[in-house]
Amino acid sequence: MRALIIEPSPTYQRILSRMLESYDFDITFVDTATAGFRAMTAHHFQFVCVAMYLADLTGIEFCQQARTDEQAKHLPIFIVTSESNPELLSSALAAGATDIIRKDDLPRLEEALHSLIPLGPFRYNISGKALYLEDSLTVAKATDAKLKRLGLSMDHAFSIAQALELLQHNKYELIMTDIVLQDNETGIDFIRQLRSESRFQQTPILAVTSLESVNRRILALQSGANDYISKPVLDEELFARINNLVSANRLVDQLTRERQRLLELATKDHLTGLYNRHFMGEVAKRRFAEARKHQLPLSLLVIDIDHFKQVNDQHGHHIGDKVLKRIAEALRQQFAEHDCIARFGGEEFVVLLHQQDLTMATDKAHQLCQLLEQLQPEGIATSVSIGVTSLSSAREEFFDEVFARADKALYQAKQSGRNQVVTAS
Numbered sequence: 001m002r003a004l005i006i007e008p009s010p011t012y013q014r015i016l017s018r019m020l021e022s023y024d025f026d027i028t029f030v031d032t033a034t035a036g037f038r039a040m041t042a043h044h045f046q047f048v049c050v051a052m053y054l055a056d057l058t059g060i061e062f063c064q065q066a067r068t069d070e071q072a073k074h075l076p077i078f079i080v081t082s083e084s085n086p087e088l089l090s091s092a093l094a095a096g097a098t099d100i101i102r103k104d105d106l107p108r109l110e111e112a113l114h115s116l117i118p119l120g121p122f123r124y125n126i127s128g129k130a131l132y133l134e135d136s137l138t139v140a141k142a143t144d145a146k147l148k149r150l151g152l153s154m155d156h157a158f159s160i161a162q163a164l165e166l167l168q169h170n171k172y173e174l175i176m177t178d179i180v181l182q183d184n185e186t187g188i189d190f191i192r193q194l195r196s197e198s199r200f201q202q203t204p205i206l207a208v209t210s211l212e213s214v215n216r217r218i219l220a221l222q223s224g225a226n227d228y229i230s231k232p233v234l235d236e237e238l239f240a241r242i243n244n245l246v247s248a249n250r251l252v253d254q255l256t257r258e259r260q261r262l263l264e265l266a267t268k269d270h271l272t273g274l275y276n277r278h279f280m281g282e283v284a285k286r287r288f289a290e291a292r293k294h295q296l297p298l299s300l301l302v303i304d305i306d307h308f309k310q311v312n313d314q315h316g317h318h319i320g321d322k323v324l325k326r327i328a329e330a331l332r333q334q335f336a337e338h339d340c341i342a343r344f345g346g347e348e349f350v351v352l353l354h355q356q357d358l359t360m361a362t363d364k365a366h367q368l369c370q371l372l373e374q375l376q377p378e379g380i381a382t383s384v385s386i387g388v389t390s391l392s393s394a395r396e397e398f399f400d401e402v403f404a405r406a407d408k409a410l411y412q413a414k415q416s417g418r419n420q421v422v423t424a425s
């Protein structure tokens with residue numbers, strides 16, 4: 001990594017040198033624009049800092065001249081100055097300076113370098129794999145080398161079929177596609193195909209288009225590409241666009257995971273992973289309304305472990321927890337996904353049986369009672385008592401009322417000796 005500093009003041013040369021030394025730059029110091037141009041012909045620099053006033057040119061004139069040279073057209077050039085005259089500063093930007101760094105605000109140079117220079121100490125924080133659909137092996141190889149410098153390894157596909165095959169077996173941080181492909185295929189078809197599948201809805205897609213094809217670029221974006229880059233591809237632009245795409249996608253991933261975590265915390269019981277009482281209340285509201293509206297059956301089981309206090313007392317709370325988890329697992333296996341199962345508290349569980357009438361619900365309750373009697377979680381003989389009821393079709397009922405009826409049935413099951421089902425209509 002080479003940097004060029006064109007600075008006549010030895011003091012500022014020292015200050016800049018000290019500031020950049022931790023970044024392991026190979027720095028060339030010169031004190032005139034002429035010497036600067038000479039150095040730029042001899043070496044390739046990653047960026048240049050130039051003072052505003054030099055013996056031969058101003059920093060503004062230096063920028064103007066540098067920008068006429070093809071090699072230095074896109075080179076980051078920072079004018080480092082004590083000047084604060086806004087007109088002077090805006091003419092520096094107009095002349096092609098990348099940024100103006102005030103001498104009393106030098107840390108801004110570091111910030112600017114972080115966003116501009118993709119290599120060395122300023123390497124983007126990217127890793128993983130990219131897929132590139134490109135029918136030219138030469139272009140693909142050159143891109144592979146560039147992506148390696150960014151920290152991405154690249155798989156290359158010549159055709160859409162090959163790309164889709166690779167996507168079956170690999171996870172990619174980024175998908176790049178050329179727009180014009182061989183055999184009447186286009187990158188637009190590929191992008192549309194990807195976006196039609198839910199698993200690729202969020203994957204960042206970068207379209208690679210030729211400079212003049214504005215319509216294709218628009219079509220690529222309309223088809224679902226997140227961004228495009230035009231050929232001939234400039235390294236710095238490619239790095240910046242990829243970095244933006246991959247970082248934004250990671251942020252979305254992170255937020256999605258966090259949202260999922262918060263949702264779990266709010267809706268699930270932390271010990272068993274079953275829904276909690278609050279969530280069951282919310283689901284019940286919707287299911288009750290739906291059942292009333294369409295005259296559908298709906299039933300409720302209230303399940304309570306018998307003499308659970310003895311399990312805790314004889315085997316310890318820790319084993320009691322394991323028993324609760326094992327019973328929760330059995331409930332999950334026993335009921336369908338659309339039946340809402342919740343731990344209501346302590347050793348009590350509630351199941352909302354979707355579109356099942358009282359007879360069906362009672363059968364299920366009996367099966368469950370037998371299953372749990374045989375389960376012997378942690379080698380401990382356990383049983384449950386179950387109260388069953390259904391939503392009345394004759395009159396409007398709400399959850400609390402139906403729950404109270406099932407709970408009363410459960411109480412009767414306990415009173416009648418436990419390990420049994422009582423049905424209330």
Ligand SMILES: Nc1nc2c(ncn2[C@@H]2O[C@H](COP(=O)(O)OP(=O)(O)OP(=O)(O)O)[C@@H](O)[C@H]2O)c(=O)[nH]1
Nearest residue numbers: 304305306307308309310312317318320321346347
């Ligand atoms: N291990 C464990 N025990 C719990 C938890 N929540 C509640 N309990 C225990 O569950 C037991 C419930 O006892 P009781 O309400 O007397 O009921 P029971 O012993 O099951 O008797 P019956 O319901 O009448 O058959 C108490 O000992 C509580 O401490 C929990 O999260 N983990």
